[in-house]
Amino acid sequence: MRFWRVIEPYIGFLLQGFALTIAACLLAIAGAVLLGALTASMRSSGNGLVRGFANAYGDLFRNVPFLVQLFFFFYGLPELGIYVGAFETGVIAMSIAGGAFVSDVILSGILTVDAGVIDAAKVSGLSRVKIFTRIVLPIAMRVSVRPMGSVLINLVLTSSILSTITVNELTGAAKIVAATTFKPFEVYAVLLVLYASLTTLLSFAISAVHHRLNRFMTEG
Amino acid sequence: MIVAENVEKRFGETLVLKRVNLRVEPGEVVTILGASGSGKSTLIRCINGLETLSGGKITVDGHDVSTKTGLVAARRASATVFQLFNLYPHMTALQNITLAPIEVLKLPKAEAEARARALLDRVGLSAQADAYPQQLSGGQRQRVGICRALAMQPRYLLLDEVTSALDPEMTGDVLRILAALAADGTTMVFVTHEIEFARHISNRIVFLEQGELIVDLPTAQFFAEDGGLAVPRIRQFLSKMKKD
Numbered sequence: 001m002r003f004w005r006v007i008e009p010y011i012g013f014l015l016q017g018f019a020l021t022i023a024a025c026l027l028a029i030a031g032a033v034l035l036g037a038l039t040a041s042m043r044s045s046g047n048g049l050v051r052g053f054a055n056a057y058g059d060l061f062r063n064v065p066f067l068v069q070l071f072f073f074f075y076g077l078p079e080l081g082i083y084v085g086a087f088e089t090g091v092i093a094m095s096i097a098g099g100a101f102v103s104d105v106i107l108s109g110i111l112t113v114d115a116g117v118i119d120a121a122k123v124s125g126l127s128r129v130k131i132f133t134r135i136v137l138p139i140a141m142r143v144s145v146r147p148m149g150s151v152l153i154n155l156v157l158t159s160s161i162l163s164t165i166t167v168n169e170l171t172g173a174a175k176i177v178a179a180t181t182f183k184p185f186e187v188y189a190v191l192l193v194l195y196a197s198l199t200t201l202l203s204f205a206i207s208a209v210h211h212r213l214n215r216f217m218t219e220g
Numbered sequence: 221m222i223v224a225e226n227v228e229k230r231f232g233e234t235l236v237l238k239r240v241n242l243r244v245e246p247g248e249v250v251t252i253l254g255a256s257g258s259g260k261s262t263l264i265r266c267i268n269g270l271e272t273l274s275g276g277k278i279t280v281d282g283h284d285v286s287t288k289t290g291l292v293a294a295r296r297a298s299a300t301v302f303q304l305f306n307l308y309p310h311m312t313a314l315q316n317i318t319l320a321p322i323e324v325l326k327l328p329k330a331e332a333e334a335r336a337r338a339l340l341d342r343v344g345l346s347a348q349a350d351a352y353p354q355q356l357s358g359g360q361r362q363r364v365g366i367c368r369a370l371a372m373q374p375r376y377l378l379l380d381e382v383t384s385a386l387d388p389e390m391t392g393d394v395l396r397i398l399a400a401l402a403a404d405g406t407t408m409v410f411v412t413h414e415i416e417f418a419r420h421i422s423n424r425i426v427f428l429e430q431g432e433l434i435v436d437l438p439t440a441q442f443f444a445e446d447g448g449l450a451v452p453r454i455r456q457f458l459s460k461m462k463k464d
Binding site: 114116117119120121122123124125126130134135138139142213215216217 | 268269270292295296298299300302304306307308309310311312319320323324352353354368372
């Protein structure tokens, strides 16, 4: 087993990197979904200023390469006297970039909510905030789960770029191992499997959430 | 009391309500008749503040619906049942009914649920409390819609063509419930095409024609030869509805 002989001494190191990737992804997914929901709510606001601000954020971060955003935060912010660790910077950058895409998906979900349903909520005396949090957003989320899945899987794949700012997540760890062993084929073969299993798991999780949230759609 | 004074509503260039005056006293059942597009539903939507007035004034128990605080109070005093039910699709029948009592009236959850279950029982849907709207028939959905409105204990019930989307059998179920409510003295403003039913339960009938309220008569007089039927447009409308 030539393959295993190459990998075996480094498997612990690679798995540490994998753990870091998982941690960064989970945090960034949470951040992206929260930021995306908030931004989507702002983009559907009646207030033009709020809407404009949220649209500007969405447009900016969807239209700039993630690598550039990451370098901007990692190398640029210290110039402004703001210091955060590489891992934290990575998670924040992923959340911000992911949030821009997630907001698109949730906004399209919001636009599908039946106006009559909102009328019913209005006349019942619910406040605007309650209508949004109890009626509009839950319905929008149900519609948005699947398309959001593709965005989140993309976010997981994007996490490999964090290796460029000294975060030794899975890709970063692999680069080190490949450089040490001069065996890139074996090392990156392991990565193929690990990334594919991570995104496959995420797909399953998204399907499960979709199924759970849309149980009300089953005809009786 | 609901008072509409010289109410005007404009959609773009079109004037859909023209200087409409209407008073509804507590305990009254007032039916609004008129052809499609005559402004009936718009009038209801002006009373509950879903449309803003282009002119005139509407007050509910003295609260001006065009002011922010007035609208809150007016919406607190009234409840609306919609043609297409407009139930919250992601909530069970019970949750549809308890949401506003819990969030707006600040009732404890247990009390709101007890009240909701009693209402569902009254409309024959006790077994469907945990069903989602998708799992209910149209008639059942509308009965949930009525329960949702009644759970707010409104002084005024606004009914916007509540049987138009239902087949005749389901219509009968819903109308029986409304008749019982009317008999209990619930104040209702009732937009409908169910003329015979309106004749049974209404104290007064008003007729809208192209945004103008042309007749406002006690029910018996509305259907009298020398009353409403003396107006050619109404005679024509009623004979046409009977044929359908």
